[in-house]
Amino acid sequence: MSEAGTETVAAEAGAAPEKVTPGRLVLRHMLGHRATTAALAGIVLMILVAIFAPLLAPYDPNYANVLHRHQGPSWVHLLGADGIGRDTLSRIIYGTRTAVWTSFESVALALVVGVPIGLLVGFLGGWWDRLAMRVTDIFQSIPSLIFAFALIAVLGRGTNQTALAVAIVFAVILMRIARALALREREFLYVDAARVAGMPTWHILFREILPNTVGPIIVEAAIMLGSAIMIITMLSFLGLGLDATVVDWGSMLDEARNYQATHPYLALPPGLAIIFAVLMFNFAGDGLRDALAGKQSARRAPRRRKKPGSAAGAVAAAELPAPDVIAVRGLKVEFPGGEAGAKPLEILSDVSFSLRRGETLGLVGESGSGKSMSALSLLGLVPTPGEVTSGEILFGGRDLAALPEAELAAIRGREIAMIFQDSIAGFSPVHTIGEQLAEPLRIHKGLGEAEAKARVVELLDLVGVPNARERIDDYPHQFSGGMAQRASIAMALSCGPRVLLADEPTTALDVTIQAQVLDLLGDLQRRFDMSVLLITHDLGVVAETCDRVVVMYAGQIVEEGAVADVLSRPRHPYTYALLTATPREDVRMDRLPTVPGSVPPPWAWPRGCRFMPRCAFARAECGQGPVPFVGGTRCLRAGELQLEVVR
């Protein structure tokens, strides 16, 4: 109905991905993993052996042929015979039946009882939850096996009693897990949305929350099946377990123990059977867990990195034009493709810009444009498995892209410092602010503890942290976002760097705090004559603080120039679109100009101009091939377009 709507449909329909349900996706991930497939096959095999035990076993497992006592493996007894001449293979096969039956019985019971109670108390919270938690707290002090002893003392010995005891132990554990999952899910807004929509509690619990908890619970259940086998064989080894008439691996091991010195072979078959069973359940559980997390089976190792330490290249790069402090030339960053054998993804393509002495350069773009990656690559901090695969970063007579890690570490924090968006997360939570601020001073300047501490107090005063002397003993979580950002600025300045990289330094802050921090950064930049690279998505921030600006879109620079020019007479349609779509607090518009669609992901970048599908001025020739960066912009029609921003 609305125009804005129809444009988007047209633009977004093209990128329609293949339709897959989450469940199918998980199954595909699981089967894509060889160990998991093998484990599932192993479990099926055990179940089949359990069902068809009478057909598979060559003998009655309790038939004792005294003449064959302690016979080793032979054609008559493939796995030999035990101390009273019973066939070991038949006993292993019937033992499988017991193991499969008791483990499934106990885990199933535990699931039926523990999960609904856990979900309910977690979701309802309040008194019910506190009561349930006090009860489960008791089991924090009584280990499961000991609890099982007490239960067997009450229930008596026997196969079903043992399974029941194990089931009760597991039910308590599952209740805890289900409660924690419900508590986590309850925080998601979809639960609030369902309540606001008037959905009844049972619906929210079983239709909304349960489906999101099934995965982790199945993982636990799979691993519990293995633990059940372990605990039940342990109990039966101790003589607390199963009926004497039931054949099981634990009591086989108990018998084997008696002949340990003379017939050590007896302990092997039941032990290996237990290992096999537990291994299968654990692998299945782990595989399912990885599949739920969407993990791929081992990514390709990164291929060619730009050779580090090639001294010749580093020296040849020495000459920089006078005003430039850093010059980035033709930088390319790649990540390995998702599936094995896929082409690598290019996250940055041909990025070239320079940062001049004493200026503030804005690097602006939306999420996914590559602006943060550009800053990280300057310091050799591209997250693994990404790599700089070509290009140069010239700084102080060196090529940072070719420098070995140790030499980069000497530059980081001393010559080029960096601050991040989430300043609190940028501090180690278990060290005081003072200890952490002193770190660069101690590493780079070799200051002693007392000197460093005094300097830290001075620095915190400088950036406007009140009561600096007391606050150095505080931990990061005791700082507000604004104060933590001031502290990280203080740390960045501590070694007198020539360059400061600021990656969205104020995005997480409130608008009044943002203004304060930006004003502070401006003051310090002038005072210490630093060059600042300010990464932001906000053109307002650029206009308020920067001298020049570089605009990025989909891994490329699309425009570069003085702030006054770019923001009033943009030459690239993307800059223009971004400027007009940004709402302003000083003007009310009846309709905001829009950009159709959204920023494409790296695997869907167009071959020609990457903005073409969303561009109002696109022509057929725009899609024919990569567009070169000429005269400060990457647009074929730059010469003919008149893009004036009306204020």
Next chain:
Amino acid sequence: MSRQPLLEVRDLVVSYGKGSALFGGGEPFVAVKGVSFDIAVGEGFALVGESGSGKSTIGRAILGLVSVAGGAISFDGQDIAAFGRHIPLSFRRNVQVVFQDPRSSLNPRRTIRDTIGQVVERHFGTSAKETEARVGDLLAKVGLASYFMHRYPGELSGGQRQRVAIARALATEPRLLICDEPVSALDVSTQSQILNLLADLRRDLGLAYLFISHDLAVVRQVADVVAVMHHGSIVEMGASEELYRNPSHAYTRMLLSSVPKPDPEGREERRAMRVALRKAVNASPAA
């Protein structure tokens, strides 16, 4: 515009308990300290403020997601506090919500059809076939093709998810839509699409909005009346154009002067003014 109040909030107080009572935990934290305002039929009302100002808590109180410690909220003359824990469907139907984070507000394990369809079925008792048709209509209203019905939220972009969240809110045919930071998780280019969509829906369906946002630039585009919140209270309230042009409270002035403008001209003057206003607020005893 005749101010026939659809929603009346009087002296609202909301507080959160802190710590466990067992070991002598702290006093409760008062998030909203006696707030009053009205929203008329079809009106766009905005609460703006910084984090911790209590603006989102007010929205959650109106939706019955947090309990109210004092004051009254009435919708169409009916007192919401009187409902207690069980809020009637008739109220649910009239007041709906769009949350900030569309990633968290849609259930990742359910298709778009289930997410929207269950609301339709709950409120209108439709058959499966009717539900499907309604869901298709709702998706069309927010500018999505009907094949999106069979998608999961994980397959959608941020803007598309927010459109789905809006469609779900519209499913009950509400009269008041509470938008809690509906565009702050989105990129600029997507943000303007959603703002235009909300404006269109308001015009076409006669919806009233309670718009909760920290972004003064966004609020200006959508609100008729703006209330500025600070530390749990409304410090200034008035017609949007008037308030933006002539802010009277020192905090409002500082807030407005802190918003960065995408225009480098005159930035030094703005900066000087900002610093002066900051001093004024810090000096005033109210702040």
Next chain:
Amino acid sequence: MRRLILLRLGMSLVSLVLAAAFVFFLIQLSPVDPVVLALGEGAEPQRLDAMRRELGLDQPYVVQFLSWFAGILRGDFGTSFFTHRAVLETLLERLPVTISLLVGGGAIAIVVGLAAGFAAGLRPGGWMDRVVTSAVSLALAVPGFWFALMLGLLFAVELRLLPVAGYVAFEDGPLLWLQSLVLPCVALALHGMAVIGRHTRGVVIDVLGSPFIEAIRARGTPPGRIVRRYVLKNAMVPVLPVIGVQLAIIIATSSVMEKVFVLPGLGTLMVASVISSDFPTLQGAIVVIAAMVILINLLVDLGLGLLDPRVRPQ
């Protein structure tokens, strides 16, 4: 920190009362009547009643619990139905073995587990990581008591390096005592080692990927210093509770090792009490074990308080 210690100490006492109450009332659910057990099926009702009165078993359960628990606080755990000895005496006899196993097995599990976890987690995907990950998967599937049998077979029966079974008290010869404990402790440590190793590996990988490590690298801190100063301390926070849980499991599974190596500890005592329905002994042993576990949990909590400022009460 002092507030934290007092708070946790108080909570530990509450936990002990709750655990004791739970065990006591659970055991009361048993259909076995101890008096009938003691006097035999055919005993006259008068004699049964007389004995019930004498033992206080005619009182309400709550009263019985209170007098039992008050006794424990005085050091009186009651008398065994079966041996007619004071329970405390038996427990004190058995405790050194259990504590030796806990300390030995726990130390091996912690040291080897942490070392393996760090070695693997610092270079995920490397050869060390692959070795550790495979060893952990296997160790988690091997039943501890079977591993114990195999160890005994190799080191005691075949190589004759260590005793097959039996316990020598420390007072009777420290070296013999140590020899009698080596195999049980190694076997006991197997699972805990694997769990601690696996968890540590995951935590180290998480910490290395956290934003503050990126920020610390951006400040030019050399890699070795990052690991020693920042990764180590941050990783211990989530690993410590896992160590606590594993120690509790080691106490419980020592019962199996006691059986394999014929060691007179609390575990075999409990098994025997379950079989003979000797409830005073069973209850007493469980309370002692619960007290040990609660002490471990207390130490873990205090350790966390030292490591992580966020859990300290403000």
